[in-house]
Amino acid sequence: MIEIRRAGLAEGIRLGLGPAGAAFVLALSFGAEAEARGWGFGLPVLFSALAFSGSAQFTLLTALSGGTVAAAIASAALINGRYLVMSVALNDSLHGSRLSRALQAQALVDASFVFAHRDDGRYDVSRLIGASLPQWVLWVLGTAVGALTAPSADLMHRLGLDVVFPAFFLVLALEEVRRSRRALVVSLLGAVVAAGLLLVTDPGYALLGATAAALVGLKPDRGGDPDLERAESGEETS
Amino acid sequence: MKVWLAALAVTVVNWLMKAGGPLLMGDRKLPPAAVRVVGLIAPVLLAGLIVTELGGTRLDWTQLTGVGVAGLLSVLRVPLLVAVAAGIVLTAGIRVIA
Secondary structure (H helix, E strand, C coil): CCCCCHHHHHHHHHHHHHHHHHHHHHHHHHHHHHHHCCCCCHHHHHHHHHHCCHHHHHHHHHHHHHCCHHHHHHHHHHCCHHHHHHHHHHHCCCCCCHHHHHHHHHHCCHHHHHHHECCCCCECHHHHHHHHHHHHHHHHHHHHHHHHHCCCHHHHHHCCHHHHHHHHHHHHHHHHHCCCHHHHHHHHHHHHHHHHHHCCCCHHHHHHHHHHHHHHHHCCCCCCCHHHHHHHCCCCCC | CHHHHHHHHHHHHHHHHHCHHHHHHCCCCCCHHHHHHHHCHHHHHHHHHHHHHHHCCCCCHHHHHHHHHHHHHHHCCCCHHHHHHHHHHHHHHHHHHC
């Protein structure tokens, strides 16, 4: 059974409204591009509703135009490899049967994962689901509006809408690095790894490679946070 | 039909990726070292997302300026949505003038 805290859900919905606006803008681009490539209206909207993954959807859209179907599917799947890492990270915080936990994990998207991250190192699943709800609604809505109206990429660039996602991520990152010195160090390391990989591969693979920087955590943090140490030893904190 | 099947395949793989933790780990708990690692994934992921969003295609100084201003306003404790909106307006303004 899925245990949802109403307060956590409401807080998640409130936190998710900002990234939902950003998701709407990105989905406009996806819907418009899909329509331009002959996908029509129904397929991109259904794809957004069921897959709910910008990186995989854009990758498939692009890769299908220039290669085989198998290669396009493989690229889109690999680019979301980070969700496997995030899902393993989330597992200890999920409740219920294996199937129930697998369903809860479907709420995983980048911004929600960050919002759900608690100071003790665990994840608030109610907040995760709450934050994903508005993002899912506006992701699907944005795809539909984009496919129907097909705004040009030039118009969206002139309106400065390409600032939305990186600005949100920067603001969220600043909140994260305030938690500990170690978070700051691994963030800088992750940024360097991502930048290096960007020179030789696509953004999705660079992002997946950057998560390796979290392996710094294998080394015990002698100046560690007492809440995190309690979580490591299995003691519940809130 | 080919495109529909490709979209369906990617959707199913995406579901499996997100369900990977519970499906692979079951009820087993992570050891302390792994708990420390997963606690660092969120900040690392954000840093990677910023880099890939800003440098994924080509560097655009107008975009960098808007994002930088949003970050600066956030440091000054301006609310998130206001900080991001200010970054968008500034970038759009620069592009009108430049």
